[in-house]
Amino acid sequence: MTNGLPLTNYQMRYIRLALSGIGALLLLVIFTANIINTFIVDGVSIADKSYITRDGFPIFTDGKEYIRFVKTYPRDPGVRLKFHTVSKNETLWTIARRYRITIGTIIGANPFLASLQLKEKEVIVIPRENGVLLTFDDYWDIGAMEEKLDFEGTVTGEYRPRLLKLISNDDVRLAFFKDSEPELVNPLIETLYSYHRIFKIPVRGNFTSMFGDRVDPIFHSMSFHSGIDIQAPMGTAIKAAREGMVIYTGWRDGFGKTIIVQHRDGYSTIYAHLSRIISKKGDWVTKRKTIGKIGSTGRSTGPHLHFMLMHHGKIINPLRLIW
Numbered sequence: 295m296t297n298g299l300p301l302t303n304y305q306m307r308y309i310r311l312a313l314s315g316i317g318a319l320l321l322l323v324i325f326t327a328n329i330i331n332t333f334i335v336d337g338v339s340i341a342d343k344s345y346i347t348r349d350g351f352p353i354f355t356d357g358k359e360y361i362r363f364v365k366t367y368p369r370d371p372g373v374r375l376k377f378h379t380v381s382k383n384e385t386l387w388t389i390a391r392r393y394r395i396t397i398g399t400i401i402g403a404n405p406f407l408a409s410l411q412l413k414e415k416e417v418i419v420i421p422r423e424n425g426v427l428l429t430f431d432d433y434w435d436i437g438a439m440e441e442k443l444d445f446e447g448t449v450t451g452e453y454r455p456r457l458l459k460l461i462s463n464d465d466v467r468l469a470f471f472k473d474s475e476p477e478l479v480n481p482l483i484e485t486l487y488s489y490h491r492i493f494k495i496p497v498r499g500n501f502t503s504m505f506g507d508r509v510d511p512i513f514h515s516m517s518f519h520s521g522i523d524i525q526a527p528m529g530t531a532i533k534a535a536r537e538g539m540v541i542y543t544g545w546r547d548g549f550g551k552t553i554i555v556q557h558r559d560g561y562s563t564i565y566a567h568l569s570r571i572i573s574k575k576g577d578w579v580t581k582r583k584t585i586g587k588i589g590s591t592g593r594s595t596g597p598h599l600h601f602m603l604m605h606h607g608k609i610i611n612p613l614r615l616i617w
Contacts, residue, residue, distance in 0.1 A: 301425070329331045338368065348481075349442075357407075364419055365366070371452075371469075372470030376395075377420070378419075382414050389420070390503060393422070396424050396617060397491075402428075402479075404418045409612075426443065435447075436449055442478075443475075447473065451469040470496050486615075490616075494616075496524075496533050496565060498526070499526035500524070503522065504522055504571070520602055521609075521612055525597070532568065534563070534585050537557070538578070539577070540553060540585070543574055547592075548565065550567045553586055555579060560605055560606040564601070565600075566599070566601075570588045573585040573586065
């Protein structure tokens with residue numbers, strides 16, 4: 295008898311031997327499976343010249359190779375994906391609005407994009423929800439990217455090593471960080487992207503009219519539209535696009551109730567057609583500060599924000615920085 299159990303020492307010895315045998319057999323199975331997967335099962339492979347490395351992460355520069363890789367990826371990337379062929383006159387903004395995702399999500403899912411101007415017939419990857427589709431070549435990079443993004447959610451996708459596939463023969467894998475914006479982008483758009491990260495869209499809504507020539511909705515004639523129109527429900531809070539000082543509040547012909555905020559580096563932003571002005575001249579506001587409410591004052595056809603961006607007094611397209 296041992297420890298009150300109806301087993302003899304002889305029986306215990308054989309039980310220990312059996313357990314040791316089972317353990318050794320399991321280790322052999324795991325070892326054999328990993329060897330088979332390493333040398334027999336095809337892994338994910340990519341061409342060496344199709345990417346560069348930044349902060350230890352691969353950034354694809356070859357669009358065709360990247361699309362081939364994603365289309366043939368045999369694992370769960372963590373998000374439903376669609377492949378979209380760019381048609382004539384389509385832009386990042388129209389595509390983002392069509393699929394109801396952010397431009398940052400599109401840029402993150404297509405690291406080969408070297409410009410914000412898309413090419414006709416170019417194929418791009420469209421995640422069906424907002425977030426960062428990350429390509430990585432080392433499992434420990436997931437933790438590093440979580441720190442970069444200050445990410446507190448759950449990373450999705452089949453990116454973890456499995457018991458029978460501890461030794462990976464994949465060159466790269468995919469993972470998805472939901473509701474995040476990319477930290478690493480193509481070097482050719484990095485400067486522009488860095489400014490985008492400084493500015494923030496003042497209100498979420500539908501972009502109903504873009505910057506540039508258009509047919510005036512009231513006079514029905516061609517005219518120059520000096521900003522973008524963002525449609526949102528009456529009374530929706532409007533935030534400052536960037537921290538700065540309020541230099542004007544009041545009524546402006548055509549614009550109705552208006553706020554102007556002066557920012558660093560010669561930038562200023564204008565918020566028009568408000569129903570209510572909350573900030574006052576001289577206030578220092580941040581991107582978290584509500585400065586006014588959506589309205590339809592002035593020459594307007596319905597509740598929306600007319601948002602303008604200026605640099606050293608020159609009007610520029612807000613969509614260069616506000617995505």
